Amino acid sequence: MSRPTMNDVARTAGVSLKTVSRVVNGEPTVTPDLAARVRAAVETLDYRPHLGASLLRRNDRRTRMIGVLLEDVSNPFSGVLHRAIEEEAHARGVHVLTGSLGEDERRERELARAFRQRQTDGLIIAPTGSDQTYLSRFTGTPIVFVDRQPSGFLADTVVSTNVAGAAVAVRHLAAHGHRRIAFLGDNQRIPTARERFRGYLQALGHRPGPVVHELRGEAAAERATIALLRRADPPTALFTSQNLITIGAVRALRRLDRHRSVALVGFDDFPLADLLEPAVTVVAQHPARIGRVAAGALFERIDGHDGPPREIRVATTLIARGSGEIFATGN
Amino acid sequence: MSRPTMNDVARTAGVSLKTVSRVVNGEPTVTPDLAARVRAAVETLDYRPHLGASLLRRNDRRTRMIGVLLEDVSNPFSGVLHRAIEEEAHARGVHVLTGSLGEDERRERELARAFRQRQTDGLIIAPTGSDQTYLSRFTGTPIVFVDRQPSGFLADTVVSTNVAGAAVAVRHLAAHGHRRIAFLGDNQRIPTARERFRGYLQALGHRPGPVVHELRGEAAAERATIALLRRADPPTALFTSQNLITIGAVRALRRLDRHRSVALVGFDDFPLADLLEPAVTVVAQHPARIGRVAAGALFERIDGHDGPPREIRVATTLIARGSGEIFATGN
DNA sequence: AATCCGGGAGACAACGTTGTCTTGGAGTAG
DNA sequence: CTACTCCAAGACAACGTTGTCTCCCGGATT
Numbered sequence: 117m118s119r120p121t122m123n124d125v126a127r128t129a130g131v132s133l134k135t136v137s138r139v140v141n142g143e144p145t146v147t148p149d150l151a152a153r154v155r156a157a158v159e160t161l162d163y164r165p166h167l168g169a170s171l172l173r174r175n176d177r178r179t180r181m182i183g184v185l186l187e188d189v190s191n192p193f194s195g196v197l198h199r200a201i202e203e204e205a206h207a208r209g210v211h212v213l214t215g216s217l218g219e220d221e222r223r224e225r226e227l228a229r230a231f232r233q234r235q236t237d238g239l240i241i242a243p244t245g246s247d248q249t250y251l252s253r254f255t256g257t258p259i260v261f262v263d264r265q266p267s268g269f270l271a272d273t274v275v276s277t278n279v280a281g282a283a284v285a286v287r288h289l290a291a292h293g294h295r296r297i298a299f300l301g302d303n304q305r306i307p308t309a310r311e312r313f314r315g316y317l318q319a320l321g322h323r324p325g326p327v328v329h330e331l332r333g334e335a336a337a338e339r340a341t342i343a344l345l346r347r348a349d350p351p352t353a354l355f356t357s358q359n360l361i362t363i364g365a366v367r368a369l370r371r372l373d374r375h376r377s378v379a380l381v382g383f384d385d386f387p388l389a390d391l392l393e394p395a396v397t398v399v400a401q402h403p404a405r406i407g408r409v410a411a412g413a414l415f416e417r418i419d420g421h422d423g424p425p426r427e428i429r430v431a432t433t434l435i436a437r438g439s440g441e442i443f444a445t446g447n
Numbered sequence: 448m449s450r451p452t453m454n455d456v457a458r459t460a461g462v463s464l465k466t467v468s469r470v471v472n473g474e475p476t477v478t479p480d481l482a483a484r485v486r487a488a489v490e491t492l493d494y495r496p497h498l499g500a501s502l503l504r505r506n507d508r509r510t511r512m513i514g515v516l517l518e519d520v521s522n523p524f525s526g527v528l529h530r531a532i533e534e535e536a537h538a539r540g541v542h543v544l545t546g547s548l549g550e551d552e553r554r555e556r557e558l559a560r561a562f563r564q565r566q567t568d569g570l571i572i573a574p575t576g577s578d579q580t581y582l583s584r585f586t587g588t589p590i591v592f593v594d595r596q597p598s599g600f601l602a603d604t605v606v607s608t609n610v611a612g613a614a615v616a617v618r619h620l621a622a623h624g625h626r627r628i629a630f631l632g633d634n635q636r637i638p639t640a641r642e643r644f645r646g647y648l649q650a651l652g653h654r655p656g657p658v659v660h661e662l663r664g665e666a667a668a669e670r671a672t673i674a675l676l677r678r679a680d681p682p683t684a685l686f687t688s689q690n691l692i693t694i695g696a697v698r699a700l701r702r703l704d705r706h707r708s709v710a711l712v713g714f715d716d717f718p719l720a721d722l723l724e725p726a727v728t729v730v731a732q733h734p735a736r737i738g739r740v741a742a743g744a745l746f747e748r749i750d751g752h753d754g755p756p757r758e759i760r761v762a763t764t765l766i767a768r769g770s771g772e773i774f775a776t777g778n
Numbered sequence: 779a780a781t782c783c784g785g786g787a788g789a790c791a792a793c794g795t796t797g798t799c800t801t802g803g804a805g806t807a808g
Numbered sequence: 809c810t811a812c813t814c815c816a817a818g819a820c821a822a823c824g825t826t827g828t829c830t831c832c833c834g835g836a837t838t
Contacts, residue, residue, distance in 0.1 A: 119587070121823090121824055121825085122824065122825065123824080131787080131788090132787065132788045132789080133788085133789090133824095133825085134787070134788060134789080134790095134826080134827095135786090135787060135788075137825070137826060138786095138787085138826095140825095141826080145785070145786055145787085146786075146787085147786070147787090150786090150787085162584055164563075164564050165564070165824085165825075166503070166566075166823090166824050166825070167499070167564060167565060167566065167825095168498070168499035168500070168502040168503045168566070168823090168824080168825090169499070169503050169793090169823070169824035169825040169826090170824080170825055170826075171499040171793090171825090172497070172499045172500050172503060172792095172793045172794065172795085172823095172824080172825070172826095173792075173793050173824080173825045173826045173827080174793085174825080174826065174827090175793090175826090175827080181544075181565075188530060189520060189526055189529050189530050189533065189545075190523070190526035190527045190529065190530035191526070192521070192523065192526070192718075194526075195520055195521035195522070195523070195525075195526045196521045198520050198521065198545075199519060199520050199521035199547055202520065202545070202546065202547055203547075206546075211544055211546070211561065211562070211565065212544065212545055212546070213512075213542055213543065213544055213545075214520075214529075214533070214543055214544075214545045215533065215537075215542070215543070216530055216533055216534075223537075230542065231542070232495075233495050233496070233498060234498055234512075234542070235497075235498065235499070253493055256450070363719070363722075366722060367722065370722070386718075386719075387523075387717075387718065387719070388694070388717075388718070388719045388722075388723070391694075391697060391698065391701070391719075391723055392719070392722055392723065392724075393723075393724045452793090452794055452795085453794065453795065454794080462817080462818090463817065463818045463819080464794095464795090464818085464819090465796080465817070465818060465819080465820095466816090466817060466818075468795070468796060469796095469816095469817085471795095472796085476815070476816060476817085477816075477817080478816070478817090481816090481817085496794085496795075497793090497794050497795070498795095499793090499794080499795090500793070500794035500795040500796090500823090501794080501795055501796075502795090502823095503793095503794080503795070503796095503822095503823045503824065503825085504794080504795045504796045504797080504822075504823050505795080505796065505797090505823085506796090506797080506823090
């Protein structure tokens, strides 16, 4: 026995198919009496409209579903972003299809295509691949980027003020007397990582400290930090340009028992940063705000807004907690 | 100009509608020559099949889409769970609709209904409401519960060994000489919370320590902990039965500078627990495994498995890190 | 009293796809 | 050389819904 259709409802209610349609869609031109009978029939049969058929016939093709592609739904930054987007969507009666990309370019393309095929009304993408040219075929599907700029394709983009934020972090360290401030950074393919490095360079004029790029994950950051501090001329302060790198650095400092003598400022806040010893000073991003703004922009586009692509920057905030306020010694 | 249909492809390729359908669906009974022409036409027109129409006509009603309802995609436990489910789904070419419930019963019902209406092939639910009776109407949509048991409705359920895990935690404290071990717990409406309390009682025989329930969130837990420790006869050890409660307790211990003298074991691991001072001993759950197992069970059901509802328990692991190994003093 | 008007309700077609049935032509066997 | 088989390819209907058009009936207008 398969699922009941409008026809079944019509038959049990003793009205025409179209009348059922009208009642279900809340059109006002139905006598209360008939409407009541229809609703009763809907109830007893447990009728639910077939969205596919409805979508097929309607001409305002809206699925009220958006797709969200994030780096990894299990990391806190993405999680908060995701939640914020979901709230905005929920407020509009829209559902969210989610996908994690890891750092897999192919998966990004696959999922973007697949979600579009499902006729999502729009996409929010935290791009992981180095090339988004493939999106140029996606006419009719609004797209908003978050966290990282796309390349090879232009659309609304919501990102943190990476250059300024990084510069603030580094100047904060300099203000505490540090001259040799190391940079520990992520893959330079990522536009965001490049920006943070630019901010670092900007703040230090032309006398940067030791620089390590391409750190992927905590373990790599930990190793790199240890190596840095064992050099003949070790840095007195560290600027870690990403979440996991910061944590890796904290681990390294602990291991070498230098956590009270080497200063540290991280880019991007993380839970419990305030409970560590010393508490970790960070330049916090505001993923919830980024998510809200991105969702807002997407829904504007979906509702027909048609201006040129916008780049929206969300400010960062320096949160001094201790690790960044360690003064330089000796030197 | 609206999106191209199979008919458009047929026309440009100079074949019949049905032939296009055959090529698109990979049916083997098409001459290579024609197939090539069709594929070329698909390419030039950027044709994508209309899933709604396809679903409407097909008789193996599968959307290859599942719905996942979690407490909050931005908390680490849910995030990891989510990611694991997504991986399993991805491996099967299935997409995931996600929703966060907060602690909102109504939202749980709304989203469950809405997802089902979208014809998700199945649902994975971390129930937040106290009553899942409404699901009994969901015939034809397999459901698997995670993290918490449902009530008023039976289906496959994947949860941690809460009773045993809590008992292990408490016995661990007892083994370090503690007699007054406090219980700090969540809302007793939640089956999982009740189980953990049972484990606590079980481990202590009939001589429990001070008990506080209904703690919601870090702040409440922090206040409760402070109150407990200021009593005339304060506990020498704490068992915190949930993530946020553990963190709240840590904050309280810090504030009172008792973090080196009062023992603490938390239920559920959290990031950076190992970096705190002292590192926090926990009974870790394994959300990734829970997610994998739940997704596995769901897909079995979707593929037609039809046994009685199963309750699958995922074992917890005690991770001794320091806070739980503080010995009782005085007493 | 005859006509008009309006609005509620039904008939019918169409959305884009796939299942089923039919057709026709090539190949094979007798 | 005819008849039969087989299979590629097309014609057609159907999936469940909504847009459009038509019909009919009751009340208002002249």
